[in-house]
Amino acid sequence: MQLFIRRYGTLIGFVAILIFFSVMLPGTFPTARNWLNITQQTSMLMVVAAGMTIVMVMGDFDLSVGSAASLAGIVAALMMAAGQPIWAAVAVALLVGLLGGAFNGAMVSLVGILPFIATLATMTMFSGIAFVVSGGKTISGRAIPEDFGNFARGGIPLGEWGGVAISLPNLSIIAIVVVLAVWVLLEQTTYGRRLYAIGGNMEAAHLSGIAVKRLRLIAFSLTGLAAAAGGLMYASRVASANPVQGSGLMLNAIAAVFLGTTMSRHGEPRILATVVGVIVLGVLDNGLTQMSVDSYVRQVLVGALILLAVAASSVTQGRR
Amino acid sequence: MSLNKSALAFAGILLATTALGTGAALAQAKVAIVTPYMAQPGTQFYVEAFQAVAAENDWDVNVIDTAGDVAAVISRIEDLVVQNVDAIVINVDPTQVTAGLQAAKDAGIPVFGMDAGADPLLVTNVTSNGYAMAAETSTYVADRIKGEGNVVMFVFDAFPPVQVRGVVADAVFGNFPDINVLDRVTPDVSDGGIADSRAKMEAILAANPEPGSIKAVWAAWDQPALGALQAIEDAGRSGEGIVITGIDANPQAREAIAAGGNFEASVAQDFAGIGATTAEAVARVLAGEEILQSVTYVPTKLVTVANAAE
Numbered sequence: 252m253q254l255f256i257r258r259y260g261t262l263i264g265f266v267a268i269l270i271f272f273s274v275m276l277p278g279t280f281p282t283a284r285n286w287l288n289i290t291q292q293t294s295m296l297m298v299v300a301a302g303m304t305i306v307m308v309m310g311d312f313d314l315s316v317g318s319a320a321s322l323a324g325i326v327a328a329l330m331m332a333a334g335q336p337i338w339a340a341v342a343v344a345l346l347v348g349l350l351g352g353a354f355n356g357a358m359v360s361l362v363g364i365l366p367f368i369a370t371l372a373t374m375t376m377f378s379g380i381a382f383v384v385s386g387g388k389t390i391s392g393r394a395i396p397e398d399f400g401n402f403a404r405g406g407i408p409l410g411e412w413g414g415v416a417i418s419l420p421n422l423s424i425i426a427i428v429v430v431l432a433v434w435v436l437l438e439q440t441t442y443g444r445r446l447y448a449i450g451g452n453m454e455a456a457h458l459s460g461i462a463v464k465r466l467r468l469i470a471f472s473l474t475g476l477a478a479a480a481g482g483l484m485y486a487s488r489v490a491s492a493n494p495v496q497g498s499g500l501m502l503n504a505i506a507a508v509f510l511g512t513t514m515s516r517h518g519e520p521r522i523l524a525t526v527v528g529v530i531v532l533g534v535l536d537n538g539l540t541q542m543s544v545d546s547y548v549r550q551v552l553v554g555a556l557i558l559l560a561v562a563a564s565s566v567t568q569g570r571r
Numbered sequence: 572m573s574l575n576k577s578a579l580a581f582a583g584i585l586l587a588t589t590a591l592g593t594g595a596a597l598a599q600a601k602v603a604i605v606t607p608y609m610a611q612p613g614t615q616f617y618v619e620a621f622q623a624v625a626a627e628n629d630w631d632v633n634v635i636d637t638a639g640d641v642a643a644v645i646s647r648i649e650d651l652v653v654q655n656v657d658a659i660v661i662n663v664d665p666t667q668v669t670a671g672l673q674a675a676k677d678a679g680i681p682v683f684g685m686d687a688g689a690d691p692l693l694v695t696n697v698t699s700n701g702y703a704m705a706a707e708t709s710t711y712v713a714d715r716i717k718g719e720g721n722v723v724m725f726v727f728d729a730f731p732p733v734q735v736r737g738v739v740a741d742a743v744f745g746n747f748p749d750i751n752v753l754d755r756v757t758p759d760v761s762d763g764g765i766a767d768s769r770a771k772m773e774a775i776l777a778a779n780p781e782p783g784s785i786k787a788v789w790a791a792w793d794q795p796a797l798g799a800l801q802a803i804e805d806a807g808r809s810g811e812g813i814v815i816t817g818i819d820a821n822p823q824a825r826e827a828i829a830a831g832g833n834f835e836a837s838v839a840q841d842f843a844g845i846g847a848t849t850a851e852a853v854a855r856v857l858a859g860e861e862i863l864q865s866v867t868y869v870p871t872k873l874v875t876v877a878n879a880a881e
Contacts, residue, residue, distance in 0.1 A: 279653045288653060292646035386761060392666050404670045489641045489667040499640045536643075540650040543601075543633040 272538035293533035294426035300504040302477025314370040318377035320482030320497030328492035332394035352475015356468035381494035391491030400490030513564035599631040606662035609636035620846030645671035665690035685849040697849040699840040700868040705736035708816040709743035719749035720786030725795030736791040768798030793817035793824035820874040829879035844869040
């Protein structure tokens with residue numbers, strides 16, 4: 252029974268939230284259009300959180316994802332403003348994310364700095380670089396090609412639902428693809444299993460012949476790449492870039508992964524659990540906005556819910 | 572045990588939410604304000620004044636602060652569209668939230684800009700008139716120097732809202748045959764604008780050492796005016812009667828104007844007026860009226876030593 256609650260308490264809570272909003276907002280919450288909105292609204296966080304899951308599997312953190320996301324958006328926007336094609340701007344921005352992540356990985360695995368400290372430092376560095384290259388300005392308006400902003404507004408038409416045309420947003424599709432890729436990586440490959448082994452016991456993993464340093468370096472690189480992808484999605488959604496716009500993603504990504512860990516057997520991060528964590532956060536924002544709950548009260552409720560979920564899971568764990 | 576506890580806690584949170592969320596009666600018009608900039612002082616004035624008018628009209632107002640997150644503004648607009656509110660007010664650059672504005676337009680929900688920027692997807696944008704503000708200070712300068720002498724201008728043409736101010740000042744000074752624009756300076760604003768404006772002004776003072784060779788400094792916003800003031804005071808030339816004006820009437824500028832030195836005038840935007848006028852525009856549209864102006868201007872106020880302390 253205890254085990255059941257520990258593993259499924261968060262899921263039960265999630266279902267309770269869904270039922271609650273569906274009862275309170277019967278005409279608007281449980282509609283296809285609203286759910287497609289939610290998948291689009293959470294898509295950027297989904298991608299960043301999926302990347303965060305990779306390093307958190309090893310018990311590591313990456314605090315720099317928000318800054319990396321901002322930097323990627325700025326790099327792409329500056330290139331587009333300078334007349335470069337969109338594909339080149341996107342490719343270079345993703346490369347910046349990958350290299351930034353690799354730098355994190357090098358600091359953590361090769362130099363041996365604690366991830367918390369290393370990525371705290373790079374968080375500041377990436378943010379500083381974003382300010383330096385952009386001059387602190389928001390790049391928007393005609394500097395951003397229309398096609399770049401239109402991408403986030405487009406989608407694949409799914410037909411009509413209650414007289415309203417609905418479509419699967421492009422951003423949601425990207426999020427689904429990234430989640431699938433991370434799922435394959437973590438759950439279906441030797442690489443993924445080795446990351447879990449490192450998370451279980453790094454020393455033992457090392458002694459059993461796993462190339463811990465190399466694997467950690469790659470994991471941090473992938474997290475940086477995902478952060479850059481999330482930053483580009485954000486930039487496309489707002490058709491602009493400023494040097495701080497991704498900063499909110501970091502804490503939410505970590506919160507989503509933590510919410511997810513309350514659903515796994517040993518409290519380890521699992522990508523599908525992270526997906527539920529992200530959706531919980533997105534649903535709360537969406538439902539509480541529709542119920543006209545004050546935005547500051549909403550923040551308190553979201554924080555309380557995270558505490559509650561993690562507490563419920565750790566209390567039962569402690570008693571075991 | 573802990574199932575009961577967590578179930579109770581969940582129930583508690585959900586109940587609290589119910590109590591918080593369902594205060595509104597069905598007949599009330601639902602109006603939402605979405606802004607990422609609630610922490611900025613001006614925004615709070617807009618919102619408070621808006622709410623005062625909303626209370627008179629008995630609207631159910633939902634103020635949503637996304638705490639700097641512009642993408643979240645789009646998300647919240649989408650939620651409000653699904654909720655089918657009667658009107659949405661934004662306080663953010665509309666070109667950054669086009670996705671949300673388009674969703675509102677498709678659903679037939681009017682969106683108003685509260686000092687947001689003009690956009691075809693907005694019913695109207697309520698803001699201060701940059702042309703009028705510049706006219707106030709440039710005519711102040713021309714009158715104070717009796718229509719003759721050398722004037723130094725601080726402008727910033729790269730930023731459209733400030734560029735229009737410079738255009739008006741050019742026209743006013745150009746209309747006085749005996750006013751000569753000595754220099755039209757664009758300061759480097761990366762450090763906030765005061766320090767570089769001061770350095771530029773020091774150079775101009777050095778190049779024009781004769782007392783009376785500079786009659787006035789007209790700045791398109793307050794920071795260069797403050798920089799020029801520092802330069803003039805440090806050069807020991809505050810006794811020459813050089814007239815300085817700024818625009819925006821920020822606290823530092825008000826302090827300088829109240830002190831009664833060379834910095835004589837600035838222009839204050841009426842933030843509360845912008846909020847109230849936005850609410851009035853919403854009321855007009857909810858009553859079925861069509862608003863033709865894509866921008867609605869709210870009068871501004873000249874700030875001099877007489878009212879700087881207000």
